[in-house]
Amino acid sequence: MQIHKYDTVIVGAGGAGMRAAIESTKRSRTAVLTKLYPTRSHTGAAQGGMAAALANVEEDNWEWHTFDTIKGGDYLVDQDAAEILAKEAIDAVLDLEKMGLPFGRTPEGKIDQRRFGGHSRNHGEAPVRRACYSGDRTGHMILQTLYQNCVKEGVEFFNEFYVLDQLVVEENGVKKSAGVVAYELATGEIHVFQAKSVIYASGGTGKFFKVTSNAHTLTGDGQAACYRRGLPLEDMEFFQFHPTGIWRMGILLTEGARGEGGILRNKDGERFMEKYAPVMKDLASRDVVSRSIYTEIREGRGCGPEGDHVYLDLTHLPPEQLDAKLPDITEFARTYLGIEPYTDPIPIQPTAHYAMGGIPTNVEGEVLADNTTVVPGLYAAGEVACVSVHGANRLGTNSLLDINVFGRRSGIAAAEYSAKNDFVELPENPAQLVEEQVERLRNSTGTERVAALRLELQECMDANVMVFRTEQTIKTAVDKIAELRARYLDVSIQDKGKRFNTDLLEAIELGNLLDLAEVMATSALARKESRGGHYREDYPNRDDVNFMRHTMAYREVADDGTESIRLDYKPVVTTRYQPMERKY
């Protein structure tokens, strides 16, 4: 075991982690621990754009953007945080441009902007061009630009280091962060990083679904590490299903395709979104569009022999426009489906895309131990976190924005905290939990296999807690997850070695997914209303009287070792917008 000491440790090197690292490296001795080489992070898969009311192409302002974000999140958004997001968006985009990001340009040479779902002029009058973009690889360009600037700033990376434990120490009843424990993939060695401040920027949890736009590596490691140490997870029942994933594969086809004029059609060729969202049509918010697609499918208007998908139609758009604005997604259709998007519509279905919930933080990125108490020295930003700027449903282009605004904020805040505070003493045997976990898996002779359990989990989640949920389906999921968690104790791996043991890491990742799936299903069961991405057929309406509040899930361990989940609730911060019925 090796022990390292850094002022600031950042867990994850996607957009949020690298944006934080650029700030904290200037201000404090910083290490970035990342399970992937930074440029492999899933920020790079984001396509359509990053929202900011630059008003480069038409009238716009940050107040409209704030409103759209809150309405998009079905009023579960903390309004103070949404205001910061929308205000700081403008500088966040300009900062990236100055760092070198090659945005698309207007004829005058300014940053060009396009339409995106849920972003509107004057509180819902009509779609507005607010998304700054770089073709349909905006996330790729953000990831590359941030990595380039990390190289420029000399950011220190520990590549292929998996953070498996968060060290939390209680001093006088106050939970404090002492550092993290990481597993080095290349050698199997365990490293303890003592740090004055730690920032989680480790991304989402989408791999507990089968049809998902998420990478294989998005297994909620950061959420799980904090949760296991008694820290809460907020709003985990809210997961976004992106309307346009490639049929059965789940690969993302950007909403920008509809922003450029693409249309969703059922088997009769009907533009069905006109029925569900008369003003915004195909550019309604993602939860609305995904439900509309499944309603079409369930009512027998789905396409294909099994009627199990609908079409994204781009055939009326000029090939030059597709080549210039949507080159990557049209290539995906050619590569994976053998379809030519110039002439043929693309079969799509909703795909599990984004966790609105996560580690609760305030607007400085400080992690909360309960509704109000901050964990000194602990921060989170990006998809791993819940600020909450996305509420019950995130608007497209607001995640690339979130990682930049709150990545920057948490990088500054964590480094400033490191400058003013001393190290927290490490607990005795800091690596104990990880060592035991690794040894148990390496030595297990159990009969359960990781891949089989993971597939059962994914199929259960797809079938029971996806776009439509009921008490019965969620209970089915809760029971199945409990069964899988029990069987997980009997999991064994074949690779017993130390060198690049991805067999071992997949087993650990499955443990994380199981813990988080349980939190998600349990939170969803208790929320007896429909709001944003959480749609309960048995409670189809939003219930502001009982559920205008954030879910806070805590892991509890009884004296006899039995684990359970305790749910609590946190009020939503409301400033200037009273909840209204949400129509597009």
Add this chain to the structure above:
Amino acid sequence: MATPTLEKSDKAPEAGFADTPYITATFRIRRFNPEVSDEVEWQDFEISIDPKERVLDALHKIKWEMDGTLTFRRSCAHGICGSDAMRINGKNRLACKTLIKDINPEKPITVEAIKGLTVLKDLVVDMDPFFQAYRDVMPFLVTKGNEPTRERLQSPEDRERFDDTTKCILCAACTSSCPVFWNDGQYFGPAAIVNAHRFIFDSRDEAGEQRLEILNDRDGVWRCRTTFNCTDACPRGIEVTKAIQEVKRALITRRF
């Protein structure tokens, strides 16, 4: 009630496409694990798989159902993250962007690590020299003077000038397909030059001269023998050889 699409998936739990017949394919994989043996070994795995699936799906099937020790990198699984460049039937490709039907599954499909970088285990190579060459070309925007209040202006034409080389995902398929790089690991390699090109031809950048000097080095662009392997290998369709030629031309004319 469950989501309808997914209920139907029960009928074909593993297939990407229900109407496609499964085939039997042999994957011949170059195995190496110095923790166990210094010897390299080719190992055959026979699997039943839908030919419309990806080579990555086949590798997963082998790892998950047959041999958990098989080791490779992967993440996004759709050609964006650059983790899974490997040599498939003798050509550098991304495993997640190569469909089995497109590489003649009637014969054994060979899979091995990319060349020119040290193999650490099975299909995993040491990427550090590759990223070092990238860092050496100053892969970041350099500007002088005060920053403007708003964005720097750039015409759509100037933006288009370097669009192709912004697509690079640093997968190393190009560099590890280059015979010059195989013979001499000191050569910067195509990927680093592509990333230098991305800034040299960016109208906002003011360090083109410095980058050109770096690439004028004995291990720089002049080592390129224009074999076009890199262009063929690039999974993003970047005209890599053309970009290298443009850098050479800029060095001769110092105009860019």
